[in-house]
Amino acid sequence: MSLPPRFDVLISEVGPRDGLQSVSATMSTVHKCAWIDALVDSGVQEIEVGSFVSPKLLPQMADAAQVVSHAVAHPGVTIMALVPNLKGAEAAMRAGAHKITLPVSASPAHSIANVRQTPAQMVEQVRAIAALRDEIAPGVHIEAGISTAFGCTLQGLVPEDEVIALAAACVAAGADESGLSDTTGMANPAQVRRLFTRLRSELGERAGAAHMHNTRGLGLANCLAAYEAGVRTFDSSQAGLGGCPYAPGASGNVVTEDLVFMFEAMGIRTGIDIERLLAARNALAAGLPGEALYGMLPPAGLPKGFVAHSYSAD
Amino acid sequence: MSLPPRFDVLISEVGPRDGLQSVSATMSTVHKCAWIDALVDSGVQEIEVGSFVSPKLLPQMADAAQVVSHAVAHPGVTIMALVPNLKGAEAAMRAGAHKITLPVSASPAHSIANVRQTPAQMVEQVRAIAALRDEIAPGVHIEAGISTAFGCTLQGLVPEDEVIALAAACVAAGADESGLSDTTGMANPAQVRRLFTRLRSELGERAGAAHMHNTRGLGLANCLAAYEAGVRTFDSSQAGLGGCPYAPGASGNVVTEDLVFMFEAMGIRTGIDIERLLAARNALAAGLPGEALYGMLPPAGLPKGFVAHSYSAD
Incomplete structure (x- = not known):
C-alpha cells in the first residue's frame, strides 16, 4: 500500500536566500x-536557505553554512542553496545542502554583470560541479536556473531558441534539471506556456521549476500558465521579499502566501497550511523589523467558507 | 471589403463609476x-461613466446625467451607466446612455444589503426596464451583472447552479447579456473557468463580461482563466480605483493598466495605446488629489523591447 502524495505542486520557498x-x-x-x-512548520517542503558567495559581496549570506546545518535537521524537507561557481558548490555540499542551484543567464550581458561569466562558461561550471558532486556528495541534486529566460533589462528580447538550448546544455553537462526564471519580470502567460511546453518537450522530467516575478503584476497569471503547461514546482518568496525596485506594492518575487492561496483555492494541493504560513510572516517580521512585507492575501484574509484542500481532503 | 476588428478583447473601463x-x-x-x-484618447472602447442612484446615497454620482451627455459625444465609444432600478434606468436612457448595467446579486443577503431587493425582485426590475427600453430607447443595451457570483462575504459559498439560473433568468426577462462579477474578490481560476464555461454553454452570445477583483491578488489570473473560457469582455478600473478595503496595494478592481499590458504582451489586441492609457492616470490624479493609485505596470514601466500588438500589427 502506498501513501497518497502530500502535494500536487511543490512550492519552493526562496525568501531566506533570494529575499x-x-x-x-x-x-x-x-x-x-x-x-x-x-x-x-507550515508544511513547506523545499527551502532555498542561503547563497554560498563571497561575504564581501553579500554579507547577508555570510552565515550560509550555519543556516544550512540548522535547516537540514528538519526531516523530509529539501534544503537548497544558491552557488555561483565551483567553490561555492563545494562549500554548499560540505555544509550538507541537499540541492544546489546555479544562476545561468540566457543573456550574455546579464550573465557577465551577475556572475562575471559568459553563459558558455557557466555551462562549464555546471560540468565541474557535477563532477565534484559525483565525487564528494553523490546524493546532491543540481539545478540550473536559466535566468532572464523571458527577457533582459540589458539586452531586451532573449531568443527562445537560445533559452532552450542553454537549458539543454546544462542538463547535458550534468545538471539534474533546468528551470526558467523571469528574473526581470518581463514574462507574459502566452510566452510562459510556450517556453515551458518547449522545455518539457526537450528535457522531459529534467524540466525544472518556474521562477516568476511580480514586477508588472503578472506573477500569479504566469504561474497559472506554467501550471497549465505541466510545471509542478514553483519558486516564490514569503511576503514577496526580494527586490522591490519600484513603488509600494511592486515586489519582485511572487508572494508565497498568494500563490499557495491560488492553488489551494483551485483544489491543487500544496501540502502547506495557509494559516501557519501566514503565521510564519511574524518570524520574518521579527528578524527584519521595519521591512515592507507584501502580499494581497495577508491583509484580506481567507474568504468566508474557504476550503483549503491540503488540510481538508486528507 | 471589411475592416479588420480593432480589438480581440473589449476592456470595459469602470473607474469613473465603480471607482x-x-x-x-x-x-x-x-x-x-x-x-x-x-x-x-487612449483607445478605450467602452466606459461606465456613472451611476443613476439617489444623490443622497451617492453624492459622488449626482452629476451622472451631465457626464453621460458629455461622454456620448465621443463617436464609436459605448457609454454605460449603472442603474439599481427602473427609475434609474429611465434617467440613464433619457440622458443618452448606450448601455445600462444592473447589479443582480446571486446572494440574497448581499442583494438586500446592496439594493434592498431579493434576486427574484431584481429579475422583475430587469423585465420592467427591458419593457421601458423597448418603448423609449430601443437601441439601448441592457446588461445584468451577476454579483457575488464567486462567493459572498455575508453567506460564504454561493451555489453555482443558482448563479447560472439567475443569469439565465435575467436574459429571459429581457437583458441582452448577463456577466459574472467577483464582487468580493473570492474567485479562483478553476472556478472562473468552470462558471464562465457553464454561462457560455447556457447563454451563448448572451454570456457577458468578467468583472474580477484583485482583493487577494488573483485578479489577472482570473481574467486569464476567463479568457481561456472564451470571455472577450473584461471590466477593470484605471489605477485599480474602487474599493481598497485593506492595506496599501490591496485594491478592489483589476487594474486596467496591468490587464491591458497582460493582453497586449500576449499578442491579444485591446485597441488601447498603453502609453496614452498611462497618461490618462494624470487626468485621474488631477481630479482626485491625494488618492492612492494602484497598479504594477505604472511604476515598473514597459519592458525593454516590448511590442504592443494593438499599435504595431496594424
Missing part, C-alpha cells in the same frame, strides 16, 4: 533559523 | 469629463 539577499538589512542567524523553522 | 463611487472624495464634473476624454 534576504535583496534587502539591505542583514537578518541574524538566529532569526533566519526561526523563520525557516516556521516555514517548515 | 469614483467607492472613494470618499467627489471628483468634479469637469475632472470626470477630462478623465473620460483621456481614456477615450
Whole structure:
C-alpha cells in the first residue's frame, strides 16, 4: 500500500536566500533559523536557505553554512542553496545542502554583470560541479536556473531558441534539471506556456521549476500558465521579499502566501497550511523589523467558507 | 471589403463609476469629463461613466446625467451607466446612455444589503426596464451583472447552479447579456473557468463580461482563466480605483493598466495605446488629489523591447 502524495505542486520557498539577499538589512542567524523553522512548520517542503558567495559581496549570506546545518535537521524537507561557481558548490555540499542551484543567464550581458561569466562558461561550471558532486556528495541534486529566460533589462528580447538550448546544455553537462526564471519580470502567460511546453518537450522530467516575478503584476497569471503547461514546482518568496525596485506594492518575487492561496483555492494541493504560513510572516517580521512585507492575501484574509484542500481532503 | 476588428478583447473601463463611487472624495464634473476624454484618447472602447442612484446615497454620482451627455459625444465609444432600478434606468436612457448595467446579486443577503431587493425582485426590475427600453430607447443595451457570483462575504459559498439560473433568468426577462462579477474578490481560476464555461454553454452570445477583483491578488489570473473560457469582455478600473478595503496595494478592481499590458504582451489586441492609457492616470490624479493609485505596470514601466500588438500589427 502506498501513501497518497502530500502535494500536487511543490512550492519552493526562496525568501531566506533570494529575499534576504535583496534587502539591505542583514537578518541574524538566529532569526533566519526561526523563520525557516516556521516555514517548515507550515508544511513547506523545499527551502532555498542561503547563497554560498563571497561575504564581501553579500554579507547577508555570510552565515550560509550555519543556516544550512540548522535547516537540514528538519526531516523530509529539501534544503537548497544558491552557488555561483565551483567553490561555492563545494562549500554548499560540505555544509550538507541537499540541492544546489546555479544562476545561468540566457543573456550574455546579464550573465557577465551577475556572475562575471559568459553563459558558455557557466555551462562549464555546471560540468565541474557535477563532477565534484559525483565525487564528494553523490546524493546532491543540481539545478540550473536559466535566468532572464523571458527577457533582459540589458539586452531586451532573449531568443527562445537560445533559452532552450542553454537549458539543454546544462542538463547535458550534468545538471539534474533546468528551470526558467523571469528574473526581470518581463514574462507574459502566452510566452510562459510556450517556453515551458518547449522545455518539457526537450528535457522531459529534467524540466525544472518556474521562477516568476511580480514586477508588472503578472506573477500569479504566469504561474497559472506554467501550471497549465505541466510545471509542478514553483519558486516564490514569503511576503514577496526580494527586490522591490519600484513603488509600494511592486515586489519582485511572487508572494508565497498568494500563490499557495491560488492553488489551494483551485483544489491543487500544496501540502502547506495557509494559516501557519501566514503565521510564519511574524518570524520574518521579527528578524527584519521595519521591512515592507507584501502580499494581497495577508491583509484580506481567507474568504468566508474557504476550503483549503491540503488540510481538508486528507 | 471589411475592416479588420480593432480589438480581440473589449476592456470595459469602470473607474469613473465603480471607482469614483467607492472613494470618499467627489471628483468634479469637469475632472470626470477630462478623465473620460483621456481614456477615450487612449483607445478605450467602452466606459461606465456613472451611476443613476439617489444623490443622497451617492453624492459622488449626482452629476451622472451631465457626464453621460458629455461622454456620448465621443463617436464609436459605448457609454454605460449603472442603474439599481427602473427609475434609474429611465434617467440613464433619457440622458443618452448606450448601455445600462444592473447589479443582480446571486446572494440574497448581499442583494438586500446592496439594493434592498431579493434576486427574484431584481429579475422583475430587469423585465420592467427591458419593457421601458423597448418603448423609449430601443437601441439601448441592457446588461445584468451577476454579483457575488464567486462567493459572498455575508453567506460564504454561493451555489453555482443558482448563479447560472439567475443569469439565465435575467436574459429571459429581457437583458441582452448577463456577466459574472467577483464582487468580493473570492474567485479562483478553476472556478472562473468552470462558471464562465457553464454561462457560455447556457447563454451563448448572451454570456457577458468578467468583472474580477484583485482583493487577494488573483485578479489577472482570473481574467486569464476567463479568457481561456472564451470571455472577450473584461471590466477593470484605471489605477485599480474602487474599493481598497485593506492595506496599501490591496485594491478592489483589476487594474486596467496591468490587464491591458497582460493582453497586449500576449499578442491579444485591446485597441488601447498603453502609453496614452498611462497618461490618462494624470487626468485621474488631477481630479482626485491625494488618492492612492494602484497598479504594477505604472511604476515598473514597459519592458525593454516590448511590442504592443494593438499599435504595431496594424
